[in-house]
Amino acid sequence: MKCKHAQKTMLATSGRRKLSAEVQEHVAGCARCRQIKAKLTAIDRGVFLIPTPSATEAKDAFLAEFLHEPVIVPSSGWMLKLPGTRWQQALVGIAALVLVVLAFSGVLKREHNTPVASSSATDPLLAKVMDRNLALATADSPTKRVQTLSDLADDLDGQTRQLALVAQTDDLQTLAKLYDEVLKAGIVKQAGEVRLEDRQKVLKPIADRLFAASEQMRQTANDMPNKAEPLKQMALAADEASQKLNILIKKTEVAAQEANPSRPEAGG
Amino acid sequence: MRRFVTTILISAALATIVGAQGSSKPSLAEQVKMIQRNRELYRIAVHNGLNQTEKVDPLDHARISAELAKDFGDEMRKAAASHDAARVVELGQHLNRVVDQGVAANLSQARKNIKAGSEFEKALFDRRDQAIEDLKSLEENIRQNLGPDSKEVETVLKGLRDGQKNIEKAAEAK
Numbered sequence: 105m106k107c108k109h110a111q112k113t114m115l116a117t118s119g120r121r122k123l124s125a126e127v128q129e130h131v132a133g134c135a136r137c138r139q140i141k142a143k144l145t146a147i148d149r150g151v152f153l154i155p156t157p158s159a160t161e162a163k164d165a166f167l168a169e170f171l172h173e174p175v176i177v178p179s180s181g182w183m184l185k186l187p188g189t190r191w192q193q194a195l196v197g198i199a200a201l202v203l204v205v206l207a208f209s210g211v212l213k214r215e216h217n218t219p220v221a222s223s224s225a226t227d228p229l230l231a232k233v234m235d236r237n238l239a240l241a242t243a244d245s246p247t248k249r250v251q252t253l254s255d256l257a258d259d260l261d262g263q264t265r266q267l268a269l270v271a272q273t274d275d276l277q278t279l280a281k282l283y284d285e286v287l288k289a290g291i292v293k294q295a296g297e298v299r300l301e302d303r304q305k306v307l308k309p310i311a312d313r314l315f316a317a318s319e320q321m322r323q324t325a326n327d328m329p330n331k332a333e334p335l336k337q338m339a340l341a342a343d344e345a346s347q348k349l350n351i352l353i354k355k356t357e358v359a360a361q362e363a364n365p366s367r368p369e370a371g372g
Numbered sequence: 373m374r375r376f377v378t379t380i381l382i383s384a385a386l387a388t389i390v391g392a393q394g395s396s397k398p399s400l401a402e403q404v405k406m407i408q409r410n411r412e413l414y415r416i417a418v419h420n421g422l423n424q425t426e427k428v429d430p431l432d433h434a435r436i437s438a439e440l441a442k443d444f445g446d447e448m449r450k451a452a453a454s455h456d457a458a459r460v461v462e463l464g465q466h467l468n469r470v471v472d473q474g475v476a477a478n479l480s481q482a483r484k485n486i487k488a489g490s491e492f493e494k495a496l497f498d499r500r501d502q503a504i505e506d507l508k509s510l511e512e513n514i515r516q517n518l519g520p521d522s523k524e525v526e527t528v529l530k531g532l533r534d535g536q537k538n539i540e541k542a543a544e545a546k
Contacts, residue, residue: 231466290425
């Protein structure tokens with residue numbers, strides 16, 4: 105068996121290299137092939153440490169360079185078969201990469217008179233808070249107001265938990281304080297204005313969401329002891345607001361029952 | 373090799389499309405910086421929203437929205453003074469929505485129930501005049517500091533002018 109055949113067989117075998125007896129016999133007697141086999145084994149071990157998945161082509165190209173001879177010879181007709189194929193490949197690759205970089209950097213955009221476009225992205229939380237503010241500016245009923253405030257609380261809760269790992273504690277504290285205010289001065293206060301007949305339907309889902317949020321917030325706080333304080337405050341605020349809404353719903357049911365004893369109890 | 377180049381070219385095409393779509397969602401690190409920079413605006417907007425829940429009169433809603441517009445305008449002036457066009461554009465987009473959907477929409481709603489010559493009409497005109505004056509002053513400030521040096525800044529300036537017209541129109545007797 106020739107070295108070239110043995111090396112190709114080794115390259116064609118992925119994972120643990122279960123080579124045929126013939127190849128193993130050749131490798132045992134060939135110092136160069138033994139060295140290559142050892143390097144291939146090292147590559148197999150190391151490939152799992154690469155953070156991004158490697159394409160077969162890229163791996164083949166890497167191995168080919170590793171062995172100082174091309175394993176896959178391009179057979180495409182569109183490429184000129186000139187000597188010095190490797191620098192030609194490199195040139196095409198570099199050109200393509202430059203294209204990618206230019207595309208991502210926005211240079212290829214049609215409008216060139218846009219110095220602002222390359223600046224930082226817009227703040228998604230600010231956009232959400234402004235959406236809720238405008239909804240409150242035109243909300244014409246307590247039901248719409250309390251639902252919008254509930255959405256605002258969800259936005260603050262979601263953003264806080266999303267950024268809990270990376271944000272500064274005082275930033276989380278700011279969000280926690282706003283969350284608390286939205287619940288106490290917003291939702292709980294407005295809940296009492298919701299029409300009696302709508303309270304169960306409107307407030308129960310909000311109370312349930314707040315309860316679930318408090319559970320998740322506590323879980324996040326447990327996972328991040330160094331950021332726990334603002335998260336615990338939010339969990340407590342959500343818990344209290346949920347309880348107050350449930351009490352309000354219950355009181356409304358009792359009042360309705362007393363006003364109309366023939367009416368069946370909710371859930372009964 | 374052919375597959376490698378094809379992959380790169382497809383990536384380039386996708387990247388071109390993505391790049392052409394403008395700014396993408398910010399990374400977590402960018403969002404943290406945004407929180408640090410905008411947390412006073414969050415507070416202002418949330419408190420302003422809570423104030424809105426206390427009122428039912430459209431004229432009050434218009435006044436409260438005008439206060440928010442003024443706060444955003446102040447922040448835009450600071451950004452314009454430091455030639456931060458991107459921030460002027462971002463805040464300007466929010467401000468123009470507040471003017472249209474908060475101030476003008478509520479003035480228009482209020483106008484429906486206000487009789488000509490009444491005290492309420494005077495209050496309505498006061499709101500209108502103050503809001504327009506604030507927007508004019510802001511427009512002038514941005515023009516002086518930045519000028520229409522980009523399409524986005526020009527769009528914001530146009531939004532401020534349109535906002536003034538919308539407010540004027542909203543306060544007209546129906």
